[in-house]
Amino acid sequence: MKKKQPIHVDKRDSILFYCVVLFESLTMFVHWQLVLMFLLLQIFLSFCELRASGKFLNDKSQELKESDQIIVDNKTFSDYWQWLKIKYSFGRRQEFVKRLLPSLVIPQNKSSKLWAFDNHVSDMSSRSTNRNRRLLTLDTGADKYAPLLKTSAKKSKHHRRFLSKIRKKLQQYVNKAADWGLSNKEAAEIFEKYNRCLEEKLNALQTEEFPIKPIMAIEGEKITLDCLICYRPDVDELSQKAAWQVLKHEHTELEDVREGKEMEISKTNTLTIRNIDVNDAGQYFCVEHQDYAAVYQVDVFLTDRRKHISHGVDVPQGDTYLTQRNLRVFTMWAPWGECNTCDRPGQKFRVGQCTVKTIYSDTPVFPRDYPILMFYKDGVPCHSTALPRHIRQIPEIGERFSETIVASCNESCPTQPPAIEITDKSGQVIDVIEPGFHSIHQKPALPPLIKRKVLYEPQNSHLVLHCPGELEVAMIHWTRGERQIDPGSIKRQTRGRVHVDSRNQLHINQLLISDTAVYNCWCKNRKVASLKVIVVDGENTRLKLYISYGGLVTTTIGSFLIVFCICCKKSDKNAR
Numbered sequence: 001m002k003k004k005q006p007i008h009v010d011k012r013d014s015i016l017f018y019c020v021v022l023f024e025s026l027t028m029f030v031h032w033q034l035v036l037m038f039l040l041l042q043i044f045l046s047f048c049e050l051r052a053s054g055k056f057l058n059d060k061s062q063e064l065k066e067s068d069q070i071i072v073d074n075k076t077f078s079d080y081w082q083w084l085k086i087k088y089s090f091g092r093r094q095e096f097v098k099r100l101l102p103s104l105v106i107p108q109n110k111s112s113k114l115w116a117f118d119n120h121v122s123d124m125s126s127r128s129t130n131r132n133r134r135l136l137t138l139d140t141g142a143d144k145y146a147p148l149l150k151t152s153a154k155k156s157k158h159h160r161r162f163l164s165k166i167r168k169k170l171q172q173y174v175n176k177a178a179d180w181g182l183s184n185k186e187a188a189e190i191f192e193k194y195n196r197c198l199e200e201k202l203n204a205l206q207t208e209e210f211p212i213k214p215i216m217a218i219e220g221e222k223i224t225l226d227c228l229i230c231y232r233p234d235v236d237e238l239s240q241k242a243a244w245q246v247l248k249h250e251h252t253e254l255e256d257v258r259e260g261k262e263m264e265i266s267k268t269n270t271l272t273i274r275n276i277d278v279n280d281a282g283q284y285f286c287v288e289h290q291d292y293a294a295v296y297q298v299d300v301f302l303t304d305r306r307k308h309i310s311h312g313v314d315v316p317q318g319d320t321y322l323t324q325r326n327l328r329v330f331t332m333w334a335p336w337g338e339c340n341t342c343d344r345p346g347q348k349f350r351v352g353q354c355t356v357k358t359i360y361s362d363t364p365v366f367p368r369d370y371p372i373l374m375f376y377k378d379g380v381p382c383h384s385t386a387l388p389r390h391i392r393q394i395p396e397i398g399e400r401f402s403e404t405i406v407a408s409c410n411e412s413c414p415t416q417p418p419a420i421e422i423t424d425k426s427g428q429v430i431d432v433i434e435p436g437f438h439s440i441h442q443k444p445a446l447p448p449l450i451k452r453k454v455l456y457e458p459q460n461s462h463l464v465l466h467c468p469g470e471l472e473v474a475m476i477h478w479t480r481g482e483r484q485i486d487p488g489s490i491k492r493q494t495r496g497r498v499h500v501d502s503r504n505q506l507h508i509n510q511l512l513i514s515d516t517a518v519y520n521c522w523c524k525n526r527k528v529a530s531l532k533v534i535v536v537d538g539e540n541t542r543l544k545l546y547i548s549y550g551g552l553v554t555t556t557i558g559s560f561l562i563v564f565c566i567c568c569k570k571s572d573k574n575a576r
Helices: 011-067 075-086 090-103 157-178 185-206 538-575
Strands: 211-216 223-225 243-248 263-267 271-273 282-288 291-300 306-310 320-322 327-333 348-357 402-407 420-423 429-433 450-459 461-464 476-480 498-500 505-507 517-523 526-536
Touching: 211 223, 223 291, 282 420
Parallel strands: 211 291, 306 402, 450 526
Antiparallel strands: 223 271, 243 282, 263 271, 282 291, 320 327, 327 348, 348 402, 420 429, 461 505, 476 517, 498 505, 517 526
């Protein structure tokens, strides 16, 4: 037989083992100490509650012995009943009150029947049945009940368990009692508001020619879809909240509208869509109690083909009639915008939109009729999702440009306000404040901050710059450093690489290293934003990606090797 070799134990392993055992022992000791303290606290609270309830009953018994009767009204009895409701179950409350009945005297001007409801009674708006409502009737002539309350009754196990919930129920009762009720005037105002809402809803239904409301939006625009819901005053508003659903193009099933960064549903059931995209086009339904309260047909402009023409030099396109298809193609012109600068030469614009409309409303469109054309009385834009695809592909429609007329202007800036005179109590002028100055008693208004941003864009990519905030689109213009960008000539100068669209957004195609500059956005002669664009070489971008992914792979492999070495070392120790 082979002689067993002695097992060698490393001192560090034994010390680590003893430390772990000591730590576990201390943890168990602290755990049981906390459990014991919690039990002692529960016993102390129960003792305090029992002592308080016994003192209350003794005081009531002494009061009955001295006066033999207690005069109560509805409010006093209601408060007393609420105390009983917290302390006892319904059966014990009933017994308690019955023993107290012969000593209760209710005034003659009060009703001889008092209503007291149990905890399980729901709100009247929930239309609960009478079986869920417990009624306690007090008869002042009940001589058959015992005259006094016996204070020797002990609480059962159920009541002792109930002590932990006393504070919560008492707080609920206090909060409920603290609520403000409605006066007659406030109730009348709420009813009048509800009645006006119903009348507005009825008038809207009667005046609408089509149940579907068409909305045409431009890419990047913000739209708001209203849903008129009349809240019943006797029903909780949360239970009347409407839901929004959408049926997108080329989809066959309704989808719930999910709130996010771009979509928001307000408390008044208004749906707001920011930075709308072509993918957001479709029919939106506001659903209230499985009924449609509002239906919207939302269509979005596709990439707009637009050209700028000079006022008085170029001739706009005329109307085109497709009589065989019962269609008319024309340019719908918006009014002239304001001059984008003041006290120096500037430009103003008039935007025209390529539009398609039926020639005769009672004649179908060849070869297939589309009711969507009837929704838009002024016509459908040529480059929108509302127009069927095979109609958009007609050469007279698909190849037609939208136009923007550019005209020169030179308007003066608004005059400064007159000087302000400050008078004393007697009416004498003590100071005159010139324009641009402020009184020491009047804080000057701080100018709005200029939004600044740095953009790193790869070479040969497409960049779109837009002015942040809610601004008037017609009053926006751009500068590159100190040089003003002319929307009418910049496209010709750059051979179509740089252009300004109908929403005054600056587009730069196939970015070059030379496009690195500071682009300023102006509105009403005020700088709104300063965007610094830095064009990065494509090879440098790839190199950064290679370095990032290479570092990630190296870190992962290194971590795996370290864990593997530790496990191997432990297995060697166990083998020894």
